[in-house]
Amino acid sequence: MQSKIVIVGGGAGGLELACKLGRKLGRENVMLVDSRLYHVWKPSLHEVAAGTLDIHQEGLSYQMLAHDRGFTFVYGAMTALDAAARRLTVAAVGAADGEEVIPERSIGYESLVIAVGSTSNYFGVPGARENTISLNATEDAERFRLRLLRLLTQVELDKEKSGAGVTSAGAGARTGLDIVIIGGGATGVELAAELREASGVYAAYGFNRLQVQRDVRITLIEGAPRILAPLPERVSGAALRLLEQRAIKVVTDCRVSSIDRHHVSDSQGNVYPSDLCVWAAGIRAPEFLGSLGLPTTRGGQLDVDAHLRVKGVAGVYALGDCAACFDGDGKPVPPRAQAAHQQADYLLTTFMNMASGHAPQKKPYVYRDYGSLVSIGHQTTVGSLMGSLRGASWFVEGFMARIMYLSLHLLHHKAVLGPVRTGVMATARFLIRRTTPLVKLH
Template identity: 75%
Template sequence: MRSEIVIVGGGAGGLELACKLGRKLGPSKVTLVDSRLYHIWKPSLHEVAAGTLDIHQEGLSYQMLAHDNGFNFVFGPMTALDAASKTITVGAILSASDNDEVLPERRITYGSLVLAVGSTSNYFGVPGAREHTISLNATEDAERFRLRMLRLMLAAEQEHEESNGAGGAGLDVVIIGGGATGVELAAELREASSAYVNYGFDQLDGKRDVRITILEGAPRVLAPLPEKVSAAAADLLNKRGIRVVTNCRVTQIDKDRVVDKDGNVYPSSLCVWAAGIKAPDLLASLGLPTAKGGQVEVDAHLRVKGASDIYALGDCAACVDGNGNAVPPRAQAAHQQADYLVTTFIRKSKGHAPQDRPYEYRDYGSLVSVGRDTSVGSLMGSLRGASWFVQGTMARLMYTSLHLMHHRAVLGTMRTGVLALARFLVRRATPLVKLH
């Protein structure tokens, strides 16, 4: 198989690039490769983990998106790259039930290759972290967390019933990392645990029996964001009965406990790792230049250094913009990079010279969800260094709009509006949390 533009990775940036190029160039020119059959906006994974969002309603089929946006979709993981022959290898797909081969190994020849494979958890060598924690890297991780949480809730409910309310230790959820993922998951879990009492868990008290602790190595949660945003988030977490421990460096994780550098022990029925990310190990095997964190090194035009026909975007790209600033691994950066490469490839398809303007990251601020009804964050102004603090319902509406903007990029305005209305109505007819 041959395709003029091959995009590996259907995350926010890779999928938006495929959709926008597919609508302009058509399926004979654009191919998307991904190891999964459906796409979910990664910032929604904390809601899937808490059970407040049903992945089967939220996921968008890549095959449907390919049909509607005019690109090809190839199902399978990229396993190898031959830059000399401009060929990638896509691994075989095996049946989960009997391990039979569903799709064979395939090879795709490209004119231009875009790597958009995202990131994975960085455990920093902490003993037991990989074995005894769950990281919200993908939908299956979020579902695994949700099912374990549900089983623990059921066990706690049963224990309360057997002791006639006199016993029952409940459960302890420890979240390692007080960045956006950790804060959003903690807040969503608190609301979800309180909602369970409406669906037969009447022996449980959300705040009393589901104890949530965030362990953060920095002096405050949301350390990369302005201090006012961090303080507001910490206050909201405290009001929700969520314990926050800062300046805490985890040194050991066991099946039922977490230990820090000072010897403090935190009981853990369920532990989440949200303390850092790194590039997937695959990138180190491709023969491309990589940075310390494993990301592929790219120039100011998002071309991989030393490889004129290979590009990278999003979390897997070690990118320094035209002003010499390192681009942070954020969804808004991947969105901007996708738009930049759309222009690059459209010009290339028309036989025009590459654009002279280097990619420049623009920080529009950050928003963090702290439950279903409120968010906190900062918005960047047009003046350098100017920012505005936002909180409450307005911030929540702005946070929700980010998800809708992503859907609009891949579905179009009309279908995004219909989908938003449908999900609003479905939520009025279904439980607040997923119970199965």
């Protein structure tokens, strides 16, 4: 197999780049490699975990997008790279019963873009990897949702036994459900708010004995002095107020020391009961990048120059969370969807220049921070918008902020589907939600 441009990773940046290049250069010149068959916008995984978003309705098939947007899709995980020969290896794909469906493949390229995103950084906390769920991918979010549904069902059944005078429930009966979220960044805050809202919806769909604020106890733990530490204090304060209004316990300046199946312990000796624990306290580049023979930083990210080229390796580029990219002030570009979107557009210009016989861009990539928005349930959003003056920002909250937040998702869909299909899809999903449960119940 051979392609002029091979993109590994179908996240926000990688998929947008593949779709835009495919429309211009065609499937014989553009190839996307991913270990999954469909794409879900990563910032919406907290909604999948809470059950308020159905991945089977939200997911976009890579094969469909390849057909419609003019690129070639290869299913499988990248496992090895021969940079000198400009060839990469894609692992075999097997069925659930272990039978091999697609054999291992070797793919040649002229230009390679690595956009494999990030995974959780557990910082060596004992029990964190084994006893928490991290929302790195759709299967993680779906695993959380199914476990949440099972635990809520058990709480309901125990309450039914207790209410009927059945004593067999005894001391082991559930008096409620304790959810602990470790990490007070955007993912942790959005998940806490979404779970509180979703638990009320679950109560309306047959969990009749569930008293939401009493029986579903949510604790958000953050190591910094405040949640949403990278954002302005006013945004952090507004988010804290909205979480507390929803009876979500927020603990700051808290260093988690260990995690077991039913408890989270901190460095001060405090213990937090936990039936379901989410790790959202940090990210790092996927470990396999260190085995490719490419230069990496201490955090495992690919070391790239100002033009997003992997240093010292001809024809290899990187974008998104897996790339150690720095702005003009020497500060690392934050791992945000807007950064991946901008980098995809930068490389689009680079490759189009090369395809037309011109030199790549002379101007380096420059990150532009347009602000951040954090969803607090389906009714409100808080955040800050960056102005044209350096350092200037505006605080936004409420309905208009919520509309802006939703528009970010639509802009991503517009980049991969085009404006007409995005409009049709948005209308269809609005109508479908009028005839389906507000949460996924199975």
